[in-house]
Amino acid sequence: MKHFTALTLSALLASAAVPAFAQEKGDFLLGLGLGWIEPDSATTTAVGRVSADGALSPTITVEYFIAKNVGIELLASLPFEHDVDLAGAGQVGEVKHLPPTLSLQYHFTNSSAFTPFVGVGVNYTYFFDEKGKGPLAGVSLDLDDSWGLALHAGADYAISEKSAVRLDVRYIDIETDVKVGGAQIGKVKIDPWVFNVAYVMKF
Template structure:
């Protein structure tokens, strides 16, 4: 009887300590990343459209509902891209692609890998294309994500992140739709995360 009471007391103490420890850890995580955009450049217009690959800055804000489940909002500034047809530059546009994902975080031997899926909205602006050529200014599509946080100290971690984002726009000439340009980039990021 005494042994079972002692075991119960120890279990209660351990559970209480675990709750107290998780309660002291902030649910907010902010990361800053350098991200390489590699466009798939899929095109059904017969113009062989493509945009340039580039490095861009990215900031994301995560909120942890539990130690495993979090949501992440990915933000950047409008990115200017050169649009080419058959390898020849024909114009440019800017795109702003905020992305919201729901993530599941694992704990594996001190590192914290995660998987995520969500929604991307891209706003295309500052369009500079040949006369009569236009693109749809709004794109909605899914986003898939995998990454890992490698703790450097209690609040700081190294982050590696890989996303596939589906960004597509209809292309028109003189008001008539001629096809769809699929940017659908792979985004490879490296950066630092701060837990507050």
């Protein structure tokens, strides 16, 4: 019995020593990380089945808490660069994009080091520097900018009361009209998953 009581007391003391990463109204979070964007599927167009590969880029998030546990977050990044493939022809293009995303988020109250959160928002994807490659070398390639829904979930692991390591994932609805040589070939659904790891600081 004494042994059990000692173990229980040790566990309570250990849990009490874990820093909390609570958020109050007026708090500001800054996150610096790396994001991997993975397109969810290929799309059949007028010229065949089109797909894009995954890409890695540094990310930055800023979040302001408008109420306890409730924040508005903006995701930004350096450009992501993708190879565009056409079934049976290999790489036919290359494109860069920026995916700024604004989300309303709820951070669950938790006394442990882990603080999970969920969010929903809107994404704007800006495509640029499109280039034809391989069979389309020298042919113009154009992707329209996109607006879409974004879903977000993740968790912060507190290092201290002012900092944490964050792991999170987003699903973004990205659909763009594609033109090759000035002729529209159809809509391409990218619908990527975005996986991110970041160091988060509270101010």
